[in-house]
Each structure stands twice: as C-alpha cells, then as structure tokens.
Amino acid sequence: xxxxxxxxxxxxxxxxxxxxxxxxxxxxxxxxxxxxxxxxxxxxxxxxxxxxxxxxxxxxxxxxxxxxxxxxxxxxxxxxxxxxxxxxxxxxxxxxxxxxxxxxxxxxxxxxxxxxxxxxxxxxxxxxxxxxxxxxxxx
Amino acid sequence: xxxxxxxxxxxxxxxxxxxxxxxxxxxxxxxxxxxxxxxxxxxxxxxxxxxxxxxxxxxxxxxxxxxxxxxxxxxxxxxxxxxxxxxxxxxxxxxxxxxxxxxxxxxxxxxxxxxxxxxxxxxxxxxxxxxxxxxxxxx
DNA sequence: CCAAGGGATTGGACTATGTCTAATTCTTCG
DNA sequence: CGAAGAATTAGACATAGTCCAATCCCTTGG
Numbered sequence: 383x384x385x386x387x388x389x390x391x392x393x394x395x396x397x398x399x400x401x402x403x404x405x406x407x408x409x410x411x412x413x414x415x416x417x418x419x420x421x422x423x424x425x426x427x428x429x430x431x432x433x434x435x436x437x438x439x440x441x442x443x444x445x446x447x448x449x450x451x452x453x454x455x456x457x458x459x460x461x462x463x464x465x466x467x468x469x470x471x472x473x474x475x476x477x478x479x480x481x482x483x484x485x486x487x488x489x490x491x492x493x494x495x496x497x498x499x500x501x502x503x504x505x506x507x508x509x510x511x512x513x514x515x516x517x518x519x520x521x
Numbered sequence: 522x523x524x525x526x527x528x529x530x531x532x533x534x535x536x537x538x539x540x541x542x543x544x545x546x547x548x549x550x551x552x553x554x555x556x557x558x559x560x561x562x563x564x565x566x567x568x569x570x571x572x573x574x575x576x577x578x579x580x581x582x583x584x585x586x587x588x589x590x591x592x593x594x595x596x597x598x599x600x601x602x603x604x605x606x607x608x609x610x611x612x613x614x615x616x617x618x619x620x621x622x623x624x625x626x627x628x629x630x631x632x633x634x635x636x637x638x639x640x641x642x643x644x645x646x647x648x649x650x651x652x653x654x655x656x657x658x659x660x
Numbered sequence: 661c662c663a664a665g666g667g668a669t670t671g672g673a674c675t676a677t678g679t680c681t682a683a684t685t686c687t688t689c690g
Numbered sequence: 691c692g693a694a695g696a697a698t699t700a701g702a703c704a705t706a707g708t709c710c711a712a713t714c715c716c717t718t719g720g
Contacts, residue, residue: 405668405715424706439670444707458602464678465706466602478641481648495636500628502617502656509620509655516648517641544686544697563677578699583678603707604677 388417400453407431407438411446415456421467421486459486461514476513489515527556539592546570546577550585551594560598560606560625598625600653615652628654 386392393412397404414430415422422430428443447468450456459467461479467486476494478487494513502508525531532551536543553569554561561569567582586607589595598606600618606625615633617626633652641647 403667407669441671441708441710442669445669460599460602463597463599463605480645489639493637493639495634496652497634497636498632499654500632505659506619506656507659509657512651512653512655513635514651514653515638516651517645518648520644520646542696546698580679580700581698584698 388413388419396455400450400455402449402453402455407442408446408449410438411443412450412455415450415468415470419470421459421469423465423467425465427468459512461486461516474510476515478515478517480518481516482518489513527552527558535594539589539594541588541592541594546581547585547588549577550582551589554589554595554607554609558609560608562604562606564604566607598651600625600655613649615654617654617656619657620655621657628652 390409390413393409393416394404396416397408397412402408410431411427414427418430424443424447427447428438428440431438431443447456450468451458454472457469457472459469459477461467461477462484469486471488474491476489476491478489479485480487496511496513499508499511529548529552532548532555533543535555536547536551541547549570550566553566557569563582563586566586567577567579570577570582586595589607590597593611596608596611598608598616600606600616601623608625610627613630615628615630617628618624619626635650635652638650
C-alpha cells in the first residue's frame with residue numbers, strides 16, 4: 383500500500399518514472415486520479431481538473447488517460463457497459479462492483495485464492511486476470 | 522451441456538419456459554443467439570436476423586435482448602468498453618478474452634477454484650462472480 | 661533574445677452504441 | 691367484427707469516445 387502524498391510535485395516524479403513528459407494538464411489529471419484515490423471515469427476526471435478554471439479539453443482528458451494506460455501508470459476497469467473506470471492502483475487486485483450504486487471497491491489479491499486456470503491455447507499469453515464480484519443491496 | 526437442437530420450434534418452448542410471449546422477431550433473435558452458440562453483440566444479432574429479409578428493427582433487437590436478460594434467458598458479458606456481448610450459456614462459467622481479436626471463449630466453472638472471497642459489507646448480497654482472463658497472441 | 665521545430669492541446673465535427681417516444685401494427689378474445 | 695393490450699417500428703435523441711486540422715507552447719540552437 384502506497385503512503386506517498388499526492389502532491390503535484392510527486393505527480394511530476396511519477397510521470398517521469400513512467401516516461402511521460404509532465405505538462406500542466408497531465409499533472410492535473412494525474413493529481414485528480416491519485417488524490418481521489420478511487421475509481422473515476424473520464425467525465426469525473428474532467429470535472430475535477432476543470433473545477434476551478436476550465437483549462438483542459440475533453441480531447442486532452444481522453445488522450446492523457448489513454449497515454450497513462452499505455453505507460454501502465456493506471457489501469458482500466460470494465461464493469462459498466464456505458465463507461466470505463468480508471469484505477470490508479472496498478473498493484474494486482476480485484477473488485478466488488480455494486481450494481482445499484484456503481485461503486486467499485488478493491489479486493490486485495492491476497493484475499494482471493496485462484497487455482498486451476500485451464501491451459502491457454504498455444505500462441506497465447508495471459509495479460510491479466512480480472513475478478514469482478516457483482517453485489518447489490520439485499521432486498 | 523445442452524445437446525438440444527436449436528430449431529425454431531425449440532426456441533418457442535424456450536421462450537415460453539422463461540415466460541416470454543414468442544413472437545416472430547423474438548423467435549428469430551433467440552435462434553440467432555442459440556444456434557450461433559457463442560458470444561454475439563447487438564449489431565451481429567441484428568445482422569443475422571435480417572440476413573435474408575430485413576424484418577427486425579434496431580429498437581426491437583435491443584428491446585428483445587434486454588427482455589431476454591431480464592428473464593435470465595441469456596447473460597451479458599462486459600469485457601469490451603465499446604459493446605456488450607450476449608451469452609446464451611447461463612450455466613455458471615467464466616471467460617478468456619482475446620484482446621487482439623475480440624474473441625471470447627468459455628471456461629468451465631469446474632476448472633477454476635476460487636477461495637477466500639472477502640466478506641461482503643452488511644446489507645449486500647452477491648449477484649455473481651465474473652472472472653475474465655485477458656489473453657493475447659505471444660509476441 | 662529570437663526563431664524554428666516538434667510535441668501537446670484544442671474545438672468541434674464525427675462515429676457508434678444504445679435509449680426513448682409516439683405512431684402503427686399485430687394478436688387475442690368477447 | 692371491433693376493442694384492448696401487447697409488440698414493433700422509424701427516427702430522433704443521448705452519450706462516450708475518437709479524429710483531425712489548427713493553434714499553442716516549450717525547448718533548443720544560433
């Protein structure tokens with residue numbers, strides 16, 4: 383578990399560590415993602431970065447999120463057909479997804495035991511395993 | 522594993538078993554899903570049902586797929602941010618997802634051992650557990 | 661300091677998936 | 691037959707995300 387504070391200076395370092403040129407917009411977007419440690423979607427990221435003064439366009443938000451993904455600085459979580467969540471936690475873990483509220487909660491990878499994955503067809507390699515536990519309020 | 526043939530007559534029975542009034546369009550859509558045993562998305566379903574004569578509108582395709590989901594006659598698989606796959610196999614199982622080709626392959630639930638799911642916060646119940654193994658061609 | 665070049669950002673048009681609505685058609689049944 | 695209710699429809703609409711050409715900005719060399 384990370385204990386770093388998510389200052390803008392630390393964001394600059396983080397970006398550099400991932401080979402990303404730290405620009406104003408990228409710093410703000412990284413800060414939004416990491417300081418609201420959680421699971422934001424693109425429009426939430428945009429709302430947060432533009433809360434005070436509108437300074438980042440939709441195109442840049444999407445460009446930047448995709449750049450972060452490519453450089454593996456963040457991860458995407460696909461649980462809702464209508465939008466992608468971006469997860470600043472790249473340490474292996476899984477998720478509870480509350481289908482009523484849309485809330486995502488982490489499950490530590492240590493907490494789940496997974497055995498007996500079938501062999502892959504030849505010529506394929508595993509990119510990752512996502513476990514999503516869909517939950518809802520009891521009736 | 523089902524061995525039934527997916528004739529239109531059998532589709533009528535299947536619809537009735539799920540409390541769905543079997544209309545022409547619903548029979549065709551069920552037939553498309555079950556005879557192409559696999560994982561289709563809405564536009565593929567529409568293309569198949571309208572292959573010979575165009576007789577089913579986009580609205581009906583979506584209405585019907587959502588009705589089938591509601592009645593638990595099929596399942597949705599959310600792995601691609603841009604579209605939903607519909608899965609006629611409602612027996613518990615998981616998926617390989619080939620991120621390069623978009624291909625989905627079933628993993629029998631018996632083949633995977635899953636232990637130690639963390640306790641749910643009170644007031645929540647589990648709807649289901651989806652395991653997605655993302656794979657890609659080895660480089 | 662200035663100018664050039666290249667990367668970053670931008671508005672806005674565009675695409676694709678999916679939803680909504682009001683009008684129409686189909687089916688059922690007295 | 692005729693009324694009522696269910697199903698279907700075309701097309702407008704909503705929304706997430708992509709694309710592109712124009713502009714901006716930052717760095718570097720002279």
